[in-house]
């Protein structure tokens with residue numbers, strides 16, 4: 038059987054790429070070790086005025102790995118990374134691997150309730166976090182978990198070209214019960230941990246996603262998953278050490294983890310970090326650092342279009358732009374090209390596919406589905422077999438709409454300690470994405486709907502059930518239903534419909550505030566509408582579609 042039997046689109050759509058690539062390294066550490074041998078003096082992190090070379094990153098992570106081991110971390114332990122886009126993310130990630138441990142990528146927007154869930158589910162024994170997050174969130178949480186070692190750090194570190202030790206002068210928050218990362222690195226400087234053998238199927242990172250039911254699930258991105266999709270970015274887009282990666286996606290999310298961090302470690306190439314995305318600052322970074330590649334959610338590019346002083350010249354170097362995580366309105370790609378002369382290429386994947394499974398070739402323009410107006414998410418990438426499956430589980434031919442089912446070396450083997458959820462999401466190893474779409478006769482894929490109730494707010498995923506659970510904690514609520522409604526900037530935003538218990542009275546604004554205090558900023562409902570009764574079928578099932586239509 039030839040690859041064309043299994044992947045018919047390759048016969049019709051030839052982007053000038055091979056069908057398959059080989060995974061070049063057994064694990065992400067071997068991948069980075071190859072970069073250290075090839076280009077030790079290349080700058081791999083640029084953080085404001087700060088510069089870290091490949092060799093320095095290797096040494097810093099060696100020292101930090103020794104510290105983790107000295108403080109009792111053992112092979113296979115999970116260590117949480119609760120950080121913004123700072124250099125310490127890369128130092129800690131490499132150190133976690135060098136200590137033979139597994140990183141848990143945690144959204145820095147998380148509040149106490151969310152952090153507690155992740156630390157408990159992963160059974161993390163260690164936590165590396167920003168001082169500010171320690172004080173505002175983590176401090177009250179770690180005592181309820183298995184975390185024995187908390188290490189804090191400051192975003193002010195590594196910001197200048199001066200010797201980092203000058204930053205001893207940086208004002209520190211005193212974090213009771215936590216050790217300081219810089220001090221630990223300093224005391225283990227020059228030490229190397231014993232080399233660990235990591236197999237391709239060992240878990241490199243747990244990345245959390247939620248679901249229609251139950252608590253968040255940790256997708257187990259293995260070392261093979263990570264290396265393979267770092268290579269996919271490199272080869273599909275034609276990137277090399279001469280490129281400069283602009284880090285606009287959050288590093289804890291799979292897009293940032295693979296399309297920024299793993300890619301920078303593989304090439305190696307400089308990764309430009311700016312702590313958080315801020316449009317004017319990002320425009321300056323693109324121009325000053327001559328960034329050539331980036332991947333981020335479409336709201337990043339909308340924000341750049343609206344940045345007051347962004348010019349065509351500022352973005353002239355940024356010729357390889359990809360956007361994924363949320364639908365891209367075709368009008369936005371046109372407006373962006375008109376304003377800056379650069380084309381935004383669609384790229385599609387999930388946390389469970391370790392970033393992309395589909396993408397638009399660098400030199401192509403994605404077609405648009407005439408009926409739905411959806412911009413194609415691209416064609417399947419290397420080694421990837423994608424089927425469109427009907428409700429009866431049968432494969433559908435080109436042009437027919439069904440669920441996208443993806444198989445390939447980027448698909449995770451499952452969810453951390455959740456065999457049942459794994460079996461239902463990845464039967465036989467192929468991922469049921471919950472995305473609904475079709476493949477056209479030329480092999481382009483389009484997403485036209487979603488099977489899942491997920492709300493996609495600027496690439497951040499919100500599961501109605503989680504917001505509803507929080508609303509139910511409020512004494513006045515009888516029933517709650519949360520849906521996504523259209524939003525001109527975020528694509529979708531969160532709206533809650535509630536009914537009240539008899540005799541109860543509450544203002545919508547009070548409910549918004551109640552949620553805001555208990556969940557990450559992108560999740561809380563921007564609108565709450567109080568109804569006498571929520572619409573239901575005769576069997577009592579909530580009519581979400583009706584609510585969605587009502588909210589639109």
Ligand code: AMP
Pocket residue numbers: 246291360361362363364365383384385386387388389414470471472484487493496498
């Ligand atoms: P996440 O696990 O956060 O990466 O979210 C994955 C989900 O984001 C997918 O199942 C899609 O619903 C959505 N998504 C990702 N990339 C795209 C894209 N390029 N266009 C439309 N939706 C996307």
